Amino acid sequence: MWIRFRKILLLVSITLVYVVADDFKEEIFIKPLPPTNLYVYFQFITQNEETSFEHSHLAPRSLGEIMSRYQVDELHLTLTEGQWRHNKWGYPILDASSGAELYAWFSPSVTDVDTHWRKLSATLSGLFCASLNFIDNFNTVTPQMAMWPMGAIKVNKNVTSQLRYATLPREIVCTENLTPWKKLLPCESSHGFAALLNSRMIHNTNYHSIGVHVRKICKVEDCSEINLEIKQTVALVYDLKIINSLDWSFRKLFGQGLPGPCPLSSSSKIYVDVSSNDTFPFKLNPLPDSVVLSQRGGSDTTLAIYNIIPTNHMINIGAEYGTKDKVLVTIPPPLTFNRYVLGYGKEFGGIVTEIKNNYWAPIDIVLLENAPWWLPIQLSSLRINGEAQSKLVKSLYYSPGRSRQKPYHLELLMRLPSKSTTTITIDFEFVFLKWQEYPPDANHGFYIGSALISANLPTARNYTSLPVTGSTMDSIINASKPWYPAIFRTNGAMVSLPTPDFSMPYNVICLACTVVALAFGPLHNICTKELVLKAVGSPISLRQKIMNLFKKKQD
């Protein structure tokens, strides 16, 4: 009797801890983007008490084990297809470079960061069925200024040395990545918002990005206790122009309605940005539960909020536009950028990064150029607005690359003057690879990853990211700050490296060796033999020669 009571007591106490520790929330944020696009952003937040990861019932154990095994403090993985157009669409909640992007901070107790990093990427590669196992020292950099942790870290710790960053710009994202990603969710894809993530529909979008972000957040005010937050995100941009109607609904976007919230979630909310309703009116159907005005950093945002509660019918939220002949006007964001490759031929070229500051005050940015080893950049050719020594550069970090071992890594801390365009040019030389180093379809070209631009924006215009301390969408409401940190990825680029003839390794080996033998033979003769006179027979007449020729033919 006593034993059973004790068991019950134990059970109750454990359950109590769980209720406090684990928490799952799901949210959707929808925003019409100029001119005719629609941004749909899903986020699934699982919070877990870090110490009891092994006993969690909501947080994915597979991910938790990776985190604890490789002593990862913070992890960001995104798999993206398409290009976010910052100058048209404004800024996304979380920016991602196209292809695969992975960065992580390891615990300060890790000394051999590179080994842990390689193991981490290999394990994640298995977990998400992505080619992350191709991440190695030759495509990994340690950003010195451009990145900072999003989670709680101990102050006065050098976290930069524990950071590793890598991108695989050629990675193609598809269903095989989405399915394991969905399996990490408590309700998987059977219930809740994840049921909308139908790969048939979402891989048809202009831009889609799935991500996993793990960080530490403070549980209490003084940060004496720490929780682990696992945030899974999906960002989609639909182009409504191609269906010839700006009206949207869940049925149109995802092929089905919303079956209801995930039963395990503590909150399931949908936010629709209806700020554009004033200039370009549309009607939401069904009507939102509440409408909130958020004033943040000089820009007003009106959010319509739906609180999804369990129902026995499909929920189909949609918008209907009254007039069809209008288009949304782009309000240029404070900072826009562009990147392209210069030059012709396959011998010398240059990479140009153009950064435009549209704001009336100077903006400080860090630009990280990360050139793969097969694109050797020359620091001596760095020009900012055509000048070798520019006053705009406040600090510079350069780590030269080494072939097949280390990428070229350049970081510039710059102050962009107000209302200006800054052009950063750096020259590179094309590298001739070994024939087995070319990927299949070598003439397709080689992808250069995005440059990173991290900035502290003075205004929240076009800014939708959550504040560092927040994890849910409601944290952006009235979240005015002196500045708004953001890390952007420029567009990538492609170069076409010169190729050898892949079909003739044997011929080349034979021909080159023949030439060597051409030298060896006579030199061997000269050194080992001596000249002598040898009698020759009487000279043959021309007629005889011709006769001999015919004789041979007859044989």
Added chain:
Amino acid sequence: MGLMLKYVIAGLARYWLIHMDYWQIIANRVEIATPLNSWKRLIEGVYLYDNNINPYEGDSFHESPLMLIFFHFFMKKFPYILPLLFTIFDLITAHLLYKTSKSFATLFKNAQDKMKDEVNEDSKTMLLSNSRLDEAPDYVLSVYLFNPYSVLNCAGMTTTVIQNLLVAASLWSATSGHRILACAFIALATHQALYPVLLIVPIAILLADINKGCNKCSYIRTLLVFVLCWGFLIFISAFIMDGSYKYVYNTYGFILSVPDLKPNIGLFWYFFTEMFEHFRLLFVCAFQINALALYIVPLTLRFKREPVLLATVLIALSAIFRSYPCVGDVGFYLALLPMWKHLFTFMQQKFIVACAFIITSALGPTVWHLWIYSGSANANFFFGVTLSFATAQIFLITDLLFAYIKREFTLKNGTSRQIDGKPAKLVLR
């Protein structure tokens, strides 16, 4: 007077080419600039060094630390003087070659006088008169000054200019009997490009011949001085790089392991582009042995009486077979050939070789443009051209050696090619 005019014209031509608008194109040509010697890489290295970044950490700089601080000094203090400096260096090289061939003429005269008795009666006319011998230095000078290969090499401001200067200086010091100078210069050249290490053998023989006395002692002394100089340079370079020997990987390591496969006029680039990874090490070793060690012993044994010929042939062979050759190397050994003007009559492939040089020099840039810029040719075209260029050079060198042994045979046995009145021909046995 005529001599002075030659220097002035050649100097002006070089200086003008460096200041021409097309200078960048010359300096970037694959035939002229290799990853090892290009001006662009030198600038990058100096820039990194100036910004307190170790240039040997990355893959962009392959010169020795001595060159690094030398050019760092000039680029910081007198950047405008550099074109002039390169021109003057090249003119000094030409002058040193002139001096070398002059002393060689004297050496040749003495040797000829000594062996006069062994010469066959009807070959006496083949002995060189003083006037013929005195012509050679003028030819050497003219060839070095006006050969397009050496002119373009200087105009491209490659560090091969310095290497040529060092090799020429060591040859001159050896022919005039300055042991320490010769060893110091050859150590400097070796420190820069490794392949001149071969020249220590002919130089040791030359010094032993000139400074009469115990031959073996002279060899050992030369070798000792060279090793000491070279070791000192390696140490001094490490001292410049704050005691780190990591630069060795970027200089000697780079030359030996051939990691950069950018096309040049040599044989390595396409061979190792197309090489199977499994056999890479084997063939790198085979090719480097071919360039560094294979011919030195047999050629030394065969031509130990002609150290200058040995030096010429070794310079030429290392220019053909080194991992990153450029036209500057070719121009340098071509300038040495007029010293052997008296052998030209015995050479059989002069015409073929001359045609091949002209054709490949014209075709190389053409097919390079077709491959890299218009995309209408592929790598095989340029490979074919480099292959035939190498073949032409090999024919030239082997022909020269054959000519030498034929002349040697003729001097000894007379000009007649008959055995007992019946026609006969020269064959190797």
